[in-house]
Amino acid sequence: MPSTLRAPEDIKGLSQDLDCFGYCMAAGVLDAGRLDHAVKAVERAAGRGKQPSADAEEWRRAGDEWVVLIAGECGLDDVASHPLALAMARHLLGERIMLSGYTAHVIHPGNEEMELHTDQWWLPRAARPGESPNRPGAITRAIPHYGQPTASSHPINPAVVINVMWAISDFTRANGCTRLVPGSHLSGCEPDPERTFATVHAEIPAGSVIMWDARTWHGSGRNTTDASRIGVSITYCGPQFRQLQNHTLAIRPEVHASLDDTMRTLLGFRLFSSYGATDDDEATFARPGYERL
Numbered sequence: 001m002p003s004t005l006r007a008p009e010d011i012k013g014l015s016q017d018l019d020c021f022g023y024c025m026a027a028g029v030l031d032a033g034r035l036d037h038a039v040k041a042v043e044r045a046a047g048r049g050k051q052p053s054a055d056a057e058e059w060r061r062a063g064d065e066w067v068v069l070i071a072g073e074c075g076l077d078d079v080a081s082h083p084l085a086l087a088m089a090r091h092l093l094g095e096r097i098m099l100s101g102y103t104a105h106v107i108h109p110g111n112e113e114m115e116l117h118t119d120q121w122w123l124p125r126a127a128r129p130g131e132s133p134n135r136p137g138a139i140t141r142a143i144p145h146y147g148q149p150t151a152s153s154h155p156i157n158p159a160v161v162i163n164v165m166w167a168i169s170d171f172t173r174a175n176g177c178t179r180l181v182p183g184s185h186l187s188g189c190e191p192d193p194e195r196t197f198a199t200v201h202a203e204i205p206a207g208s209v210i211m212w213d214a215r216t217w218h219g220s221g222r223n224t225t226d227a228s229r230i231g232v233s234i235t236y237c238g239p240q241f242r243q244l245q246n247h248t249l250a251i252r253p254e255v256h257a258s259l260d261d262t263m264r265t266l267l268g269f270r271l272f273s274s275y276g277a278t279d280d281d282e283a284t285f286a287r288p289g290y291e292r293l
């Protein structure tokens, strides 16, 4: 049974869906003004501002476009630190979280369907003594660990990442909305790209959000319409993991100086038991080198 589209205030229902199905969805979170602002922010970050119909062939070749958003500069930090996203991230991961990936995923007409995958394929799996260990420095996407999307009878890793996907345009089956395999977060394995699995299509109006446990098998669909689908995909991880983007390096000094502690913590400036330190491993926040210079 798929999850339902809930009101953003229904934290209990959303949490239950996330635990049970591996994803949950809330409607009506961003209003029309915020959506308009978000579209412009994504276009600005992508360095464009033209419509897909201008050159359909060019967009078809571009297919899936991942637009990197820079914290403090992209104009979407209130989305990245949205209370609903942080509440659900903390429900899944615990109190201390960091922002990992900060991107827009724009799907242009004629793109290819994305393979189903998980968002924490890089995490070593537990092995019984004597079993070949899953060495962290040897992990690549190419190492298969395939299985069925059903609950494992063996211990599995916890979720260490959550993906919060904001629908900036309507998400429909025709324009390549996110597809998810309910319950697959409990399987402890990855989907075999050679096989077909039953998916739920997250058809949601613009302004809604899908939040999935990174263990849940998912991917975007194929856009058969003549307009691009815009999603803003923001992932959060536990404080001991490497972030998808290097926010602490990407940020400009004057932007760093303007951040509040919430945003500094999310970006990874806050130390985790000395990890992430710069000049003082007892400090609460790392200090960028330019301050010392």
Ligand SMILES: O=C(O)CCC(=O)C(=O)O
Pocket: 105, 114, 119, 163, 176, 177, 178, 179, 218, 219, 220, 221, 231, 233
């Ligand atoms: O854009 C989508 O619908 C899915 C994106 C995705 O698979 C991901 O962010 O890992």
